[in-house]
Every structure is written in C-alpha cells, then in structure tokens.
Amino acid sequence: xxxELTRPLPWNWWLKxxxxxxxxxxxxxxxxVFAYALLIIWALLSAADAGSFSTFYTFLSSSLSVWLHLxxxxxxxxxxxxxxxxxxxxxxxxxxxxxVDPGVIAGAxxxxxxxxxxxxxxxxxx
Amino acid sequence: MSDRTVLDVYRYLPDNESEPTFQSYExxxxxxxxxxxALNHIKAEIDSTLSFRxxxxxxxxxxxxxxxxxxxxxxxxxxxxxxxxxxITIEPLSHFPVIRDLVINMDDFMEKLPRVSPWLIPDxxxxxxDGEYLQTPAQVAHYKRFSMCINCMLCYSACPVYGLDPSxxxxxxxxxxxxxxxxxxxxxxxxxxxxxxxxxxxxxxxYVGECTQVCPKDVDPAGxxxxxxxxxxxxxxxxxxxxxxxxx
Ligand code: FES
Numbered sequence: 001x002x003x004e005l006t007r008p009l010p011w012n013w014w015l016k017x018x019x020x021x022x023x024x025x026x027x028x029x030x031x032x033v034f035a036y037a038l039l040i041i042w043a044l045l046s047a048a049d050a051g052s053f054s055t056f057y058t059f060l061s062s063s064l065s066v067w068l069h070l071x072x073x074x075x076x077x078x079x080x081x082x083x084x085x086x087x088x089x090x091x092x093x094x095x096x097x098x099x100v101d102p103g104v105i106a107g108a109x110x111x112x113x114x115x116x117x118x119x120x121x122x123x124x125x126x
Numbered sequence: 127m128s129d130r131t132v133l134d135v136y137r138y139l140p141d142n143e144s145e146p147t148f149q150s151y152e153x154x155x156x157x158x159x160x161x162x163x164a165l166n167h168i169k170a171e172i173d174s175t176l177s178f179r180x181x182x183x184x185x186x187x188x189x190x191x192x193x194x195x196x197x198x199x200x201x202x203x204x205x206x207x208x209x210x211x212x213x214i215t216i217e218p219l220s221h222f223p224v225i226r227d228l229v230i231n232m233d234d235f236m237e238k239l240p241r242v243s244p245w246l247i248p249d250x251x252x253x254x255x256d257g258e259y260l261q262t263p264a265q266v267a268h269y270k271r272f273s274m275c276i277n278c279m280l281c282y283s284a285c286p287v288y289g290l291d292p293s294x295x296x297x298x299x300x301x302x303x304x305x306x307x308x309x310x311x312x313x314x315x316x317x318x319x320x321x322x323x324x325x326x327x328x329x330x331x332x333y334v335g336e337c338t339q340v341c342p343k344d345v346d347p348a349g350x351x352x353x354x355x356x357x358x359x360x361x362x363x364x365x366x367x368x369x370x371x372x373x374x
Contacts, residue, residue: 003140003144004140004223004224004225004231005138005140005146005223005224006223007220007221007223007224009221009286009289009290013286013289014286016196017196017336019334019335019336019339020286020334020336023286023332023333023334023335027332086333086352089333089346089348089349089352089353090352090353090355090356092349092353094264094267094268096264097263097264097267099267
C-alpha cells in the first residue's frame, strides 16, 4: 500500500488568487448589509418611545454615523453588483431555441435596481 | 523552430521520501509542443521515473489535468509557447491526494459520480415498440452544455470549497445532475434530491465561480449549481404552499 500525500489548503488560500480574493470580499461585504439591517432594527425598536428615538436621532446626526453610512453604502453597492452579475447564472431564459444573452439579463436587473433605488430616493426626499 | 525552457516538476516518490520536492528539467521545445509533449520528452529522454497520466492527447479523455503555474489545465491543450516565464511549474491537481509525482487519487470523485443517478429516470418506461424518446433541438439545447463534461476534475482543483471540505459533492457531479434534471425525457429530479439538494450538495456551494472559468469544455458547473438551487428551492416552496400537488 503506497502512502498518499494529502495537501490541506493553507489558511491564506484566498490571498493567492485574485478571483478567490474577490470572492472573499463579496462574502465580507455582506457584513455591511447585516450592519445596516441592525441599524434599521434599532430605528424600529426606538420608534415606539420618544426618549430612545431621540438617542437614535442624535446618533444619526453624528459624524460617526455619516461615515458609517458612507462606508456601508460603498460596500453594499459592491455587494449588490456581485449579485446582479450572478443573476444570468440563475435566470436562464430562452427565446425559442436561443438562450437570452446573459448581458441582457444582468443589464435588465441593473436597470430595475436603479429604477427602484431612484423611486425610493424620490419617496424619501419628497 | 526550437526554444529552451525549464519545467519545475513536483516529485513525490512515497517509497523513497516522505516529503514532495521539485525537480527542474531544462529542455528544448518545438513551437507546437504542449506541456504534455514536454513531460513525455522528459520521460523518454531524461528521466524515466517521472509519473503522470494521459491518454488521448486531444482534450477528450480528461486524464492529463495538472496545475500549470498554479492553474488547473489539460496539459495536452496547454502550449509551452503561451508562457513567457522562464520556468513553468507543474504540480498535481490541487485538493486531491497524491499517489506519486503528478498522479492523483480520484477515488472520491468516482465514488460521488453515481450517487446523483446520472442517467435518465423517466416516470414510465416506454415499451420498446414505441420507439425512441424524441427531443426537439430546443429541448437538447437546455442541457447540452452540461453534458459536455470529460471528468477531468479541473473544476474540483479550482474549487476552494472542495479543498476545504472534501465531503462537498463538487462541481462536475452536480453539473451532471443538472444535465439530467433539465432533460425533457427525465423525471428524476425528486429522486436526486437527497444527494443534490443536501448540505454537502448544492447548498455547500458558495459560488466562487472558478470551476466555470477553468472548465476546458465550457460546461459552466457554477451556473448549473445556481440553477439547481433555484429549482430545488422552488420545488420546496411548492411543497409547502401546495403540499398535495407537489406529490412529496
Ligand atoms: S490526454 Fe486526454 S484530455 Fe489530455
């Protein structure tokens, strides 16, 4: 019986290839989405009581909060981009015998995302 | 026209040494040489102890997969002239146990392959006199891409999920499950669910996507797995909303 050699992945495997690094960044940026979800939950919980809402409101107007929002926005946009890029893999559409071009599906999703985001921004600023 | 290159080749001789080493072979190569030609030249002219697998030499049998400068490649399709580095590093496919030199043990893959029932499972077998199961070109187009796999296992070597957890069913086997699930003559999706829609199956895939990039046959296992996720998730949702009509 020959001795076989097993080669476990080193801990830094994701630093060895750009694609693996991008994958890790995609996964890590989901934490930004999670952080914003926590912020929304805080907002909802504090809405019931005037005292805690004013604490939340004070936090919102702080420069820390502005920076936090900016960072979360950038990371969430990156994360959203990776999801939109993934849509043609999941939504395989056929027009008769021909597969709809993946670029068209990703493009349509991007336009939809921009339109919904635009509508939300318009609603908030109205 | 001939040129000179150095192949830095991974050596593991379990009878002589416990750790792998790298051995450099300097050689002249022709412009039309692929990496496999160079390895065969080494074996015939320089060092007959070097072990590696190959068979068809035309990208069909899937047995000559190796890491070339860290990328999983079919060495019979990888031209030396395309590497402008002085030295080309050749290693056995990542994530698989090494038996000797560039030869890996693929038992794990072979054991997983039949688990997803990669054959047609019709609800009812037609009697022979009814003739063939006919398909339109459009029906063939739905699964054709996923049927082109040559079991070269480059996708397993590119997949860090498999590298971290070898219990993951893996890209090629799941792509083959998708190939049958998408076939109009097949009704085996539910039968395959226990293997395919398991934690070690599609749900372990985190969509790194590199399996699709390295596939020499353009199979797109990453896409197949995402499609499987959607179809099994919809099937589950249907079974919750309409428990009776789903038949599960
Ligand atoms: S030798 Fe058959 S695929 Fe390379």
